[in-house]
Amino acid sequence: MATPRRRRSAQRLENLGVIQWEDTWAQGAVSATDVIGERPDVTVLDLGGFDRHEQQLAVALAVLEDLWRRRGERRPVLLVVDEAHNLCPPTAETPLGAAVLERLVQIAAEGRKFGIWLLVSTQRPGKVHPGVVSQCDNVAVMRMNSRADLDELSEMFGFVPRELLRRSTHFAQGEALLAGGFVSYPSIVRVRPRVTLEGGIDVPVPMDPPA
Incomplete structure (x- = not known):
């Protein structure tokens, strides 16, 4: 049954255009988090292939949250973030960007004891959040x-x-x-x-x- 809260959430998603991000959602197929959860040798997520920065952030957040949720499993993984200034800038401009940034800073500070190692790559280190850089x-x-x-x-x-x-x-x-x-x-x-x-x-x- 559609409660007022659910209707408001659905309306919000529609207004943001999230429903139209068809190439972002797994839609019954194997999700990126499921693939990474199997720990293959290498998994590459081409975030640059999305049209909107919000899509990049949504996928990044899903992966980061899943890795952090599974941290107790202590299965080693190297998380490589190319063009790191796009995901962890000094200041986030949106709530979604802030959520991604917060998790990356936490992984940089605490991830190693759970086997989550972070490698960031950028041409402008000054444009990467100091909470990440200071942990390098x-x-x-x-x-x-x-x-x-x-x-x-x-x-x-x-x-x-x-x-x-x-x-x-x-x-x-x-x-x-x-x-x-x-x-x-x-x-x-x-x-x-x-x-x-x-x-x-x-x-x-x-x-x-x-x-």
């Missing part, structure tokens, strides 16, 4: 072109020598600066050429406008 015990720095960004990194991660950070402006492809607990001492490394077949290629972008 390991840092991998690739080529950095902005002196301002280097100054920010130096302030955020005092264990990274400034002299080595400055050298990152001249890094070639495959070079990186590693610092933190996962190396004996801050080091500049070079990644060897891949030995496996590449599974995909960049999507070609036409440079000239169509005739």
